[in-house]
Amino acid sequence: MRNRIFRSMLLLAVVTILIGSLLSGAVTHAALTERVHAEVRSEAKILSLLLPEGGTQTLFEQASQANPATRLTLIDTDGTVLFDSMADPATMENHADRLEVRLAMQVGTGEESRNSGTRGEKTYYYALRLENGQILRMAAASDGIWEIFLRQAGWLLxxxxxVLLFAAWLANRQTRAIVAPLLTLDLDRPMNNDVYDELxxxxVRMERQRTEIARQIDALDKQQQEFAAITGQMQEGLAVLDAKLQVLSxxxxxxxxxxxxADTVRGRSFLTLSRDGSLSQVLSRAVSAGESGSAELSLGGRCYQLIATPVRPGAGGIGGVVLLSLDITEQKQAEQLRREFTANVSHELKTPLTSISGYAxxxxxxxxxxxxxxxxxxRIHSEASRMIQLVEDLLALSRLDEQAVLPDSRPVGLLAVSKRVADRLSELARxxxxxxxxxxTDQTVQGDPALLxxxxxxxxxxxxxxxxxxxxxxxxxxxxDRRPCLRVSDTGVGIAKEHQSRVFERFYRVDKSRSKETGGTGLGLSIVKHIAQLHRATLSLTSEDGQGTTVQVLFPAQE
Structure with missing residues (x-):
């Protein structure tokens, strides 16, 4: 803008100077021309007054010598040239048709400006009728304005x-003075600026826009904070991508x-975070075809389901993708346990049923x-009893799974419970x-007597x-530490370390052949785990292969 103003002011100065020079030249030319004309008229009148006192020829010659630039011509009453200071009268044509001559014959004086046929330049002619009827004509060259300018071009330039250099300096200075207030505008507070009234x-409009933009920014910041607060508390992973699959959030x-x-990856391609092939295909279909899809991804020992949903802003195309990640590890584990449970139950039921069917x-x-x-x-009775025990254990586990609280909670003495169990199992022990x-010593816990x-x-x-x-x-x-503790220790075969973490799972057996011999269902310790959880007790196991096992149940502190 500064250059534009400078060029405009400089051009204006140049045009002004040129126009001023032309007007000044025209006025000067007009003044000079009028002065020349006046001098010619004055000289002609003076000369006409002197003619009666001297000889005509001698007077004309003296006047021509005194002012060589002025041309003197004496014309007879019939238009014949009698004398001319610059040409031979004999060679000159009749001047009766000249305008200034005709006017002088009619009214006494006449004048005209035209190109001279003799001198070949613009000439001012003034004719004066003498007392004897002859015409005295005086002529002087009258240059045009362009001839004057051309002769003075060097001096003018x-x-x-x-002048132009001064105009350029002045235009630059004025440009700086005009632009300076604009460069120092306080755009953050437009109404505090004291500048041109035209602005x-x-x-005012900038202040309104600034206020509106500030309001919109505050609203967007608030929405972004709310969005960040909501999504930040989500257990599920949420990623917002643009149409090029670059991370927005x-x-x-x-x-x-x-x-x-989250801050450093913003703007990067999401495919740099995960190069899983199935996820890449789902994202590509969401962007290109607008199809929702999902993919499973295993990271850090856990399983996640990633759901990609295309976003269509307004009536336009696909503007981006929202990617939601769900932790389905427990679901997968539950499905695996269900499959294992179904297979184990089928196997546990099929074995005795096969035996019963064979014997029958x-x-x-x-x-x-x-x-x-x-x-x-x-043998049929033994296998049937084993099936009955398996069904009873399954029903017990099912009831424990459905219970969130203890059905019959009351203070229970663990010493009496333990002695009853010991008496009941004494025959099996023998x-x-x-x-x-x-x-x-006796320990009292809050719980269900039958379950304990x-x-x-x-x-x-x-x-x-x-x-x-x-x-x-x-x-x-x-x-x-004020917490009742129950331990059951044996001097049996023990449990190897690789099996200790799984002995509380349903149908898990360390030694399947021995379990079959003892008639176990593989559900006993799983039932123990569920009962301990219902009583908010901590269950732990210590064992060495070949040196026995100790199972500890640590109940919460009693009030």
Whole structure:
């Protein structure tokens, strides 16, 4: 803008100077011309007064010598040239048709400006009628304005150069003075500026726009903060991408999922965060075809489902993609457990049913001898009992899964419960050649008596069945940091370390052949875990392969 103003002012100065020079020249030319004309008229009148006193020829010659620039002509009454100071009268044509001559003959004086046929330049002619009727004509060259300018062009240019330089300096200075207030405008506070009145409407509009923009920015900041606060508390990962799959926003969960900082990855391609092929295809389809889709991704030992949804702003095309990540690890584990549970139940039921069906088919076909009927019936009864026990354990687990609180919660003495279980299992212990004992002081816990007795019974039954002949099972009661503690220890075969983390899973058996021999269902310790969880107790296991096992149940402190 500064250059534009400078050029405009300089051009204006140059045009002004040129126009001024032309007007000044025209006025000067007019004044000079009028002066020349006046001098010619004056000389002609003076000469006409002197003619009677001297000879005509001599007077004309003296006048021509005194003013060589003036041309004198004496014309007779018929137009014949009698004398001319610059040409031979004999060679000159009749002047009766000259305008100034005709006017002089008629009214006494006449004048005209025209190009001279003799001198070839513009000439002013003045004719005066004498007393004898002859015409005295005087002529002087009268240059045009352009001839004057051309003759003075060098001087004019020499004079205009410093004038133009001064005009350029002045235009530059004025330009700076005009632009300076504009460069110092306080755009943050437009109404505080004291500048040209012509800018007032602009400044008022700028102030309105500034206020509106500030209001909109505040509203956007508030919305962004609300959005960040909401998405920041989400457990699910949320990523907002543009149409080029560049990251616009990542919430805290998504940043933690991909192991990046949300601020540093903004503007980067999302495909640099994850190069999973299925996820790339889902995102590409969302952008190109506008199709929603999902992909599964395993990161850090967990499984995630990523759902891509295209965003269509208004009636336009696809403006971006919203990517939601859901942690489905527990769901996958639950599905795996369900499949394993279904397979285990099917296997556990199929084995005794196959045995029962086989024995019954042999009895039905009559191929069993009479003396073998009783053993076959005993085996059928054993397998049926095993099935009944399995169904009862499954029903117990199902009831425990459905319970959120204890159905019959009251103070229960663990010493009495442990002694009842020991008495009930004493016959099984003798059969297995194992001793069972209860020691320690009585501990009272808040709980369900039936469930607590089942917990102790399952722990003791496992300790008896997986013990050695001549071994022992000890139920110990104590208080640790005001927390009742129940321990069941045995001197049995022990559990290898690689199996210890899974012994509380349903149908998990360390030694499947031994479990089949002992008639276990593989659900006992799983029932123990569920009962302990209902009582908010902590369950732990300590074992060495071949050196026995200790299971500890630590109940919460009692008020």
């Amino acid at each position: 020499a004079a205009m150069i410093p 007032s409407p602009l400044l 990542l919430n805290r969960s998504a940043a933690a999922l991909f192991g990046v900082d 088919e042999m009895i039905e076909s009559g191929i069993v001898r009479q003396e073998d009927l009783v053993p076959f019936a005993a 059969t297995q050649k194992v001793t069972i004992s209860v020691e320690g 007795e089942e917990l102790v019974a399952n722990l003791c039954e496992n300790a008896i069945k997986y013990n050695r002949p001549g071994g022992s099972v000890t139920v110990s009661l104590s208080c640790e």
